[in-house]
Amino acid sequence: MYHSRKNSTGGITLIETVVSIALLSFAVAGPMTLAAHSIKASSAAKNELIATHLAEEGLEVVRNLRDNSSAEDNGDRDGPIDGFVWVKAILGNCKWEPGCAIDITQHVPNGTSNVWSLNAPGRYNAVIPCPGSCADESVVYFNPDTGLYRQSENILGSPWVRTQFTRTIFMTGTDDPNAPERQAHVTAVVTYPGYGGIRRTIRVTQDIYNWFPYLP
Template sequence: MFNNHRQKGFTLVEAMVSLVILTTALGPMLYLANSAVNSAYIIRDNMIASGLAQEGVEVVRAIRDANWLNGQTFDTGLIDGFYRLEWNSTSLLALSSNPPLKLDNGLYNYSFGTITPFSRTVTIAKINAGELRVTSAVSWTLRGGSIKTIQTESHLFNWK
């Protein structure tokens, strides 16, 4: 006579096989999710740095335009050198140690807010009597410790 008992539950071998299958299936998905999150951070930082670099050029352009409005030469106060500036600067600040920018209510500055990884350097070079080359470079440290820099350049002319 046969004893016909149905097995209830998993044996140890079945449990181990299930665990291997589950791990094999979830591992790549978790890796992809982690890669997507890291890519999102990299893209976000690149976009912020690009905006800050462009802002550096635009602030120098605004100073040039203000010079014209005030009846001054286009390059008044725009001397060859390395500078830092804020979004509302009306003049250039000496570079000195170039501290990181701070974020306060969506605006980047050097005075108030949360310290960010971004530092901006604006370089002005006089090409000739009627032309300035303005270069704005934003640098920050990536998660791995390497430093990345985004740079934009514009030429300002005395066209007025």
């Protein structure tokens, strides 16, 4: 007579297999998701740092232009001609709204040094006024060969690469919105891609002063 024998070796059932795969997937997916979030966060932090530097750079150029205008112009010190020669040219180009852009590569050779100017001929003007809007002028370009960022009144080709950063400078008088004799308010607005590609905005402001005002 044939007697069947029970298999004493237990096998893995289909349900156990599915559960094991699911647990393994969760174990792998967790670190991978965390790594992906870390990469996005790192990229967003890098973009925020670049945006902050771009804003500070724009304000630095405006301060430098103020310094040059104050040091070279005697109009306000000799007499009350119009009272705001020290900032007149900058305000005329960067008045709120629509503002202006700054091309840091446009500076005037001055002996052994270079200076930014508003009154230089042709290509040496550092300030780019925005005609109605700053959609094109506010775009920031990047040169991967030099690591330099800049803006331009014209669309740039290779080696310059169009970035997702924009920068606009706004200025208004403090003691007088249109003809400040003592103080002006400057704001640099930079937009950049934040976490997940969401557009973010950084605003950095400062006040600049007339160092050599006319004192009757």
